[in-house]
Amino acid sequence: MADAGVASRRACEEMIQGGLVTVNGEIVREMPVLVDPDEDRIVVDGLALPKRDPRIYIMLNKPSRTVTTNADEPGANRRTVIDLVEHPAAKRLFPVGRLDFETLGLLLLTNDGELANRLTHPSYGVAKTYRVVVRGQLADEDIASLEEGIYLAERKEGKTVGAARTARVQLEIVKRDRDRTTLHLTLKEGRNRQVRRMLAGVGYPVKKLERIAMGPLRLKGLARGEWRELTRDEVRVLRDATRPGKKGAGKGTSGGERGAEPRSERSVGGSGRSGQSSDGRTAAPGRAGATPKRRRPARDR
Ligand code: URA
Secondary structure, three states: OOOOOOOOHHHHHHHHHOOOEEEOOEEOOOOOOOOOOOOOOEEEOOEEOOOOOOOOEEEEEEOOOOEOOOOOOOOOOOOEOHHHOOOOOHHHOEEOOOOOOOOEEEEEEEOOHHHHHHHHOHHHOOOEEEEEEEEOOOOHHHHHHHHHOOEEEEEEOOEEEEEEEOOOOEEEEEEEOOOEEEEEEEEOOOOOOHHHHHHHHOOOOEEEEEEEEEOOEEOOOOOOOOEEEOEHHHHHHHHHHOOOOOOOOOOOOOOOOOOOOOOOOOOEOOOOOOEEEOOOOEEOOOOOOOOOOOOOOOOOO
């Protein structure tokens, strides 16, 4: 009901308790009321809830120099992530979380506000993994500091209002060269420019940053700038990973807690596997799903 714009969640609960809501003709008062919004007829105070738009879930391999927003600031005229998705519903989708202008990789776009909230709210503790290339050879003591947590400034309305320690992260060195280190960093928080600030904080400027996984979802089979719909299986596994009550997920538990162990997650999104797209149509990873179009931008491949 709240998603359909009837009222706030709290007010909707009061309406249910007050006997104002029927499901398939029956008054419901006890919560939770489990309904299928696409199948069940829900009437609130005599008015039927309109059928909601079908849920759409898109994975984009974000190129650099692209803003994660639906509409850029007036006059800025930069390419947005929505510009890259030639899908009939693109204008109704919004990005799940934010990648910086220069950051590459896995970005989800959807019209499912509930799932988007669960994937991004720190209390659900959904892990995000980044492949990071930094300048310099990352020293063992700096790895230990990053894993343990470092203090990052907290800013509000352009002013520094204090500093907070980062939650535990997982860090794996992929390659150490003379002048650069490649690593995988997995974190469950999503503070502003967190990866760049953490690495810069211990003295290693980030040269390249790419998100390669979000919860159980992996970025595979999409060239830079390409997109596809998630398969039904991918959507199911994502929902499952954010189900309240799941270890490390749900209100009241903090997956970003210090010392929290990473949840073992079933990985989906690998290459070479095909399945059904989120609305039931066939989609193969690396190929456009519902709309047989995908675009590779001329820039930043
Ligand atoms: N951390 C960053 O610093 N930037 C991103 O875009 C995502 C995570």
